[in-house]
Amino acid sequence: MLEPFKSAVDFESGLLKEYDNKVERRLSNLEGIFNDAPSYAQLRAEEDGMVYEVFEKEVPANPGQLAHAVTVIYPGKVGAEYYMTKGHFHQKEPTAELYLGVKGQGGIIMQNKEGKTSYLEMKPGSLVYVAPYWAHRTINIGSEPFSFLAIYPADAGHDYGTIEKIGFPKLVVEQEGKPTIISNPRFKR
Numbered sequence: 001m002l003e004p005f006k007s008a009v010d011f012e013s014g015l016l017k018e019y020d021n022k023v024e025r026r027l028s029n030l031e032g033i034f035n036d037a038p039s040y041a042q043l044r045a046e047e048d049g050m051v052y053e054v055f056e057k058e059v060p061a062n063p064g065q066l067a068h069a070v071t072v073i074y075p076g077k078v079g080a081e082y083y084m085t086k087g088h089f090h091q092k093e094p095t096a097e098l099y100l101g102v103k104g105q106g107g108i109i110m111q112n113k114e115g116k117t118s119y120l121e122m123k124p125g126s127l128v129y130v131a132p133y134w135a136h137r138t139i140n141i142g143s144e145p146f147s148f149l150a151i152y153p154a155d156a157g158h159d160y161g162t163i164e165k166i167g168f169p170k171l172v173v174e175q176e177g178k179p180t181i182i183s184n185p186r187f188k189r
């Protein structure tokens, strides 16, 4: 049985202190995720840059446990589309998640299987309730790293395959210097 423990979110740096695991997602790990394939190929050929990192506390993936992790998305764009996470549904679909904005400026695109979409912006202190059944993808819409804390049932699991297949109905792109939501021409319902 797990004993109580603590770690710390550093609001100055936006980082999780005393994490157990780190997941790195570089451009090469995000093939097919961005809409503008030529810009993706060009950027990746120049340098396989880091897009985001996830700093996790280790918790058993059992019912009742709460996984928690800080994600840092670096500033950048592929064409006009901001750097973002892969995005996923939870494998156990009736599981919710809480996101707390820690540092920087971000956005979260969500979709459910009935075709509804939601876009919410996040800044330090924003608390987003990702409702059960909603896929979620976060985006850095600012010029510094965007970091947020996620807390979710440790047995929720990640279904990446559905998003790899269908994408999200909306894209967040920079137009005239501002984040703008447009329809995703590649979205497959």
Ligand code: PAN
Binding pocket: 054, 069, 071, 085, 086, 087, 088, 097, 136, 137, 138, 150, 152, 156, 158
């Ligand atoms: C988050 C995400 C994290 C990285 O901890 O897993 O931000 O995004 P992707 O998993 O889509 O690459 C979460 O939502 N966990 O459930």
Ligand code: ZN
Binding pocket: 088, 090, 097, 136, 152
């Ligand atoms: Zn999640």
